[in-house]
Amino acid sequence: MSSTDTTRGSTEPRGGDRLARTDARVIGTSPVERTAIEEGLEREEELLTINMGPHHPATHGVLRLLVSLEGEIVRDLKPIMGYVHTGIEKNCEDKAYWKVIPFVERMDYISYFFQMEAFCGAVERLLELEIPARAQYLRVIHLELNRIHSHLVWLGTSALDLGAMSMFFYCFRERDRILDLFEMSTGQRMHTRYFQVGGVFEDIPVGFARNLRAFCDEMPSRIDQYEALLTRNEIFLQRTKGIGVVSKERLLDLGVTGPLLRAAGEPWDLRKADPSLCYGDLDFRIPVGTVGDGWDRYRVRVQEMRESVRIIEQALEGMPEGPWIVDDRKVALPPRHELSTSMESLIHHFKLVTEGFRVPPGETYNPIESPRGELGCLVVADGSAKPARVHFRDPSFVNLQALRDMCLDGYIADLIQNLAMLDPILGGIDR
Amino acid sequence: MPDAPGLELIAQELNDAQEGSVVGTYHEHGQACLIVDPRHILHVLRWLRDTPAQQYRFLAGLHAADYLPAEPRFGVHYELLNMARVERVRVRAALADPGGEELPELDSCVELFPTAEFQEREAYDFFGISFRGHPDQRRILMPEDYVGWPQRRDFPMGGEPVIFTRDEPTAPGWYE
Numbered sequence: 299m300s301s302t303d304t305t306r307g308s309t310e311p312r313g314g315d316r317l318a319r320t321d322a323r324v325i326g327t328s329p330v331e332r333t334a335i336e337e338g339l340e341r342e343e344e345l346l347t348i349n350m351g352p353h354h355p356a357t358h359g360v361l362r363l364l365v366s367l368e369g370e371i372v373r374d375l376k377p378i379m380g381y382v383h384t385g386i387e388k389n390c391e392d393k394a395y396w397k398v399i400p401f402v403e404r405m406d407y408i409s410y411f412f413q414m415e416a417f418c419g420a421v422e423r424l425l426e427l428e429i430p431a432r433a434q435y436l437r438v439i440h441l442e443l444n445r446i447h448s449h450l451v452w453l454g455t456s457a458l459d460l461g462a463m464s465m466f467f468y469c470f471r472e473r474d475r476i477l478d479l480f481e482m483s484t485g486q487r488m489h490t491r492y493f494q495v496g497g498v499f500e501d502i503p504v505g506f507a508r509n510l511r512a513f514c515d516e517m518p519s520r521i522d523q524y525e526a527l528l529t530r531n532e533i534f535l536q537r538t539k540g541i542g543v544v545s546k547e548r549l550l551d552l553g554v555t556g557p558l559l560r561a562a563g564e565p566w567d568l569r570k571a572d573p574s575l576c577y578g579d580l581d582f583r584i585p586v587g588t589v590g591d592g593w594d595r596y597r598v599r600v601q602e603m604r605e606s607v608r609i610i611e612q613a614l615e616g617m618p619e620g621p622w623i624v625d626d627r628k629v630a631l632p633p634r635h636e637l638s639t640s641m642e643s644l645i646h647h648f649k650l651v652t653e654g655f656r657v658p659p660g661e662t663y664n665p666i667e668s669p670r671g672e673l674g675c676l677v678v679a680d681g682s683a684k685p686a687r688v689h690f691r692d693p694s695f696v697n698l699q700a701l702r703d704m705c706l707d708g709y710i711a712d713l714i715q716n717l718a719m720l721d722p723i724l725g726g727i728d729r
Numbered sequence: 730m731p732d733a734p735g736l737e738l739i740a741q742e743l744n745d746a747q748e749g750s751v752v753g754t755y756h757e758h759g760q761a762c763l764i765v766d767p768r769h770i771l772h773v774l775r776w777l778r779d780t781p782a783q784q785y786r787f788l789a790g791l792h793a794a795d796y797l798p799a800e801p802r803f804g805v806h807y808e809l810l811n812m813a814r815v816e817r818v819r820v821r822a823a824l825a826d827p828g829g830e831e832l833p834e835l836d837s838c839v840e841l842f843p844t845a846e847f848q849e850r851e852a853y854d855f856f857g858i859s860f861r862g863h864p865d866q867r868r869i870l871m872p873e874d875y876v877g878w879p880q881r882r883d884f885p886m887g888g889e890p891v892i893f894t895r896d897e898p899t900a901p902g903w904y905e
Contacts (some may be wrong), residue, residue: 380870388879392886423758550812553788553844571815662758663808663819665789676792676806686882691790691808691848699847728870 344368352381356459356714359724363713370709375702383728390688394654395421398688400491402675405690406726407488408451411437411444412668414493416675416690419574420664421495424657424679427624433497434576435617439510440483440492441575442606442613446517447476448669449599456596456718457528460537465527472520475513482506495655496630497623510614517607521600528596538592542704542716546590552703553696556671558720561598562590568667580612595719602669629655654683661687670694670721690729694722731818736761739783739818747772752823762819767805770822771836777809777818778841785809785818788842793852797882801825803833803858824858837863855880 351362360381366374386405390398402417403410415437422429429437454469477487483502484490492499528534546562559566567584569577585601587594623630631650632643657679665674671693678687697720704716731739733756740751740763750769755762765773777785790808803824810817824833837860838845849860850869857878860866868875877884 380868380872383870385879388884388886391882426758550787551843553842566812571812660757661762661794661806662760663790663792663806663817665808665817672789674790674808676790676794678794678796686796687792687794689792689794691792695847695851696790696844699844 345373350713352378357717357724358455358722359727361717361722361724361727365710365713367710370711372705372708372710372713375705375713377698377701379698379724379727381728382724386729387688387690390685392684394683395495395657395685396650396654398685399493399495400489402688402690403489403491404725405729406668406670406673406692406694406723408448408723409444409668409670409673409726410489411440411493412666412673413675413690414491415441415575416664416666416668416673417677417688418493418495419666420662420675420677421657423662423664424660424677425495425629425655427496427626427629429497429624430621431576431618432501432620433622433624435613436498436502436622437493438575438577438580438613439610439617440480440498442609443476443479445606445669446603447473449603450476452599452669452718452721453524453596456721457534459714459718460534462528462531462534465524468520468524468527472517479506479510479513482509494623494630496626497621499623501622507614510610514607514611514614518604521603521607525600529600535593537712537715538596538719540589541592541708541712542595542719543589543591544700544703548703549590549700552700554671554700556667556669556693556697557595557598557602558590558671558697558700560584561587561594563588568665568672572665574666576613576616577609579616580609582609582612592715592719599721656681656683657685663691665691668693670723670726671697690726692726692729694720694724695727698722698727731761731816732756733761736763736818739763739777743773743776746776760817760819762821764821764823767822767824767833767835770805770820771838771841773820774807774809774838774841777820783811784813785811785816787812788838788844789817791845791848791852793856793858793880795856795880795882803856805835805852805858807838832857832859834859834861836861839863857881 346367348365348367350365351357352360362378364376364378365372386401390401393401399414399417402413405413450469450473454466457465480490481487483506484492546564549559549562555566563586565584565586570584582605585598585605587598627646632647636643637647659679659681661678663674663676665672672691673693674691676689677685680686701716701720705713736754736756740754743751747769750766750773751763752766753764777783787810788807789810792806794804794806796802796804801823803826805822805824807820808817809820822835824835826833835858837849839849847869849863850866852858853860853866854868854871855878871879
């Protein structure tokens with residue numbers, strides 16, 4: 299009898315202590331308290347703060363969410379990230395410019411060609427380099443293949459989150475064909491280090507164009523298959539229609555770009571608005587949505603895949619012959635065969651590999667349209683062979699701020715759907 | 730991008746509205762930049778956002794940079810965008826380092842551009858730039874209890890001590 303009393307006596311303060319030590323308190327005002335104050339609720343009302351992640355299959359990476367629930371309704375949400383922060387930007391300051399390229403690829407590990415393009419474009423702007431036409435077309439081909447690849451990974455995993463298991467296999471089947479193409483042209487399936495400052499590493503090999511054409515011929519019918527599985531799927535429609543709508547104005551205030559913004563009806567795409575490379579010569583359309591719900595986001599991305607196929611076909615047709623990297627020996631490596639006959643080439647090769655090239659002092663910001671929105675790279679050069687500062691404006695990082703607006707006053711099941719349609723890549727967020 | 734004379738006109742108008750707000754401009758590689766006194770950063774951003782002829786209503790990015798050994802040491806870059814005209818202008822707040830434990834301070838622009846919330850937290854996290862009026866200024870990518878500002882130039886590469894497993898016998902309990 300007395301022992302029961304002591305147990306009860308000791309559990310109560312411990313219980314209170316445990317409540318006070320929730321994570322919500324550690325990181326500042328708890329979402330529960332904040333919601334309670336804003337909505338004039340008593341604290342006793344049934345708001346429950348739960349922790350989702352960081353290891354959760356539906357967070358597409360190591361993302362942690364603190365969610366305040368009233369029953370099944372989300373009343374507040376706080377993303378917590380940084381679990382895969384590896385200090386890439388700091389490390390870039392210690393590397394020669396050409397060694398930074400493979401580093402930045404590993405930020406957003408799904409859209410690695412875009413990271414390379416953002417960085418190389420910025421350095422080329424600082425060097426005032428004009429890259430050859432063939433290199434521009436090769437870059438566009440690889441960028442658009444990467445866009446399809448990124449959207450396929452998104453489509454497969456998002457459909458998986460909503461319970462459509464087979465979509466994952468169909469999407470990864472085509473993704474693998476793209477990776478095979480990358481392997482053929484660059485030697486690597488992922489993290490290819492194909493783009494160089496001044497052009498691309500190598501010309502495409504014999505047979506690549508044939509394989510790429512075969513892929514482009516087949517891909518539209520594959521996209522038809524995805525759409526046949528999902529677009530009129532009852533479950534998919536019920537899970538996505540009218541869910542996660544945020545007004546266009548609010549999205550713009552939050553800095554959201556990419557398919558999320560286009561799904562809300564704003565036709566903003568840097569490939570059209572501010573064309574870099576040879577995008578100005580190619581004919582393609584910008585898909586936009588009307589409402590901005592999950593279904594619109596899905597439709598916009600699927601249509602973008604079709605447009606990317608069209609871009610690749612045109613780029614392959616229109617690709618001129620010629621050099622694939624600039625002829626500037628101070629920036630690009632001399633061709634291999636010159637090394638045994640030309641002393642100057644050997645010296646330049648040695649200097650480029652050991653020290654790297656120097657970039658005149660200056661700073662520039664190079665924005666491009668990645669599969670997730672505006673990907674910008676700030677490079678500050680101080681005249682040495684290493685950048686003084688490399689910083690990426692990562693679209694996932696900025697877009698994630700919109701998640702709270704999408705999920706508020708919706709069901710917790712819709713949170714999964716909203717997060718999937720947001721398409722965050724945690725490697726890019728945490729860098 | 731505003732061209733070089735256009736940029737000077739913007740700087741002139743800003744200085745007329747608020748004495749000493751723009752301390753310098755540069756126009757390089759086709760990009761325009763206003764270097765701004767950090768005390769007047771909100772005035773400049775609000776003017777660029779709301780003046781009918783400017784309408785830079787979209788904050789595309791916010792970056793921090795450390796220009797050590799130059800003075801003033803820090804720069805906070807605001808990449809502003811006018812979507813209708815597809816024009817960008819960069820605003821750079823030139824922040825001096827107060828030295829010691831004190832943090833350089835800057836007004837937060839979250840009121841003007843809600844998108845800056847995460848990005849200002851990132852600048853605080855890595856450079857120790859404190860944003861006055863930020864609703865929730867905490868570390869965002871580094872751990873909560875981290876000490877130091879890791880992306881400052883005087884923070885050494887590999888600046889964290891690594892205790893190897895083989896040292897466990899000599900430093901018992903190091904993993905706690």
